[in-house]
Amino acid sequence: MSVERTLAIIKPDAIAKGVAGQIVTRIENAGFKILAAKLIRMSHEDAAGFYVVHKARPFYRSLCTFMTQGPCLPMVLEGDNVIQRWRELMGATDPAKAAPGTIRRDFAASIEANAVHGSDSLESAAFEIPYFFASLELCPR
Ligand code: GDP
Numbered sequence: 001m002s003v004e005r006t007l008a009i010i011k012p013d014a015i016a017k018g019v020a021g022q023i024v025t026r027i028e029n030a031g032f033k034i035l036a037a038k039l040i041r042m043s044h045e046d047a048a049g050f051y052v053v054h055k056a057r058p059f060y061r062s063l064c065t066f067m068t069q070g071p072c073l074p075m076v077l078e079g080d081n082v083i084q085r086w087r088e089l090m091g092a093t094d095p096a097k098a099a100p101g102t103i104r105r106d107f108a109a110s111i112e113a114n115a116v117h118g119s120d121s122l123e124s125a126a127f128e129i130p131y132f133f134a135s136l137e138l139c140p141r
Contacts, residue, residue: 007128
């Protein structure tokens with residue numbers, strides 16, 4: 001076990017549905033510390049830069065449009081093994097394949113509008129956290 005940080009996002013579909021509070025409760029119940037959070041509306045350029053790793057995928061443009069359709073809530077989470085544990089709490093990318101009790105199973109509408117994001121590795125967390133937050137915005141405790 002090692003203490004890690006990950007970038008989580010409550011995506012625009014979940015904000016629009018009014019389930020952000022329920023998702024934050026799951027984060028708190030899991031024992032993760034929220035070091036930073038802010039409600040933002042991404043521009044197309046913001047989303048394109050964040051998802052640049054998916055640039056060659058057929059859904060890239062659609063994904064970027066979806067992420068700009070309304071506000072989203074990026075957060076920095078900290079905890080033991082938090083990268084993998086947050087992804088387990090999120091569930092599979094496709095909500096139809098997500099395990100019962102996971103956030104995507106309970107709140108996501110489609111493989112694209114799937115409620116939440118989580119970094120998939122230490123390397124992606126190292127890119128994604130500073131994409132949204134300056135180090136002065138993180139509140140360790
Ligand atoms: P994640 O790590 O589970 O979020 O999944 P990926 O890194 O593979 O994909 C990033 C995001 O792209 C997903 O969370 C979805 O919002 C979207 N996405 C993934 N696969 C598809 C797909 O087949 N079609 C569409 N339209 N969007 C997808």
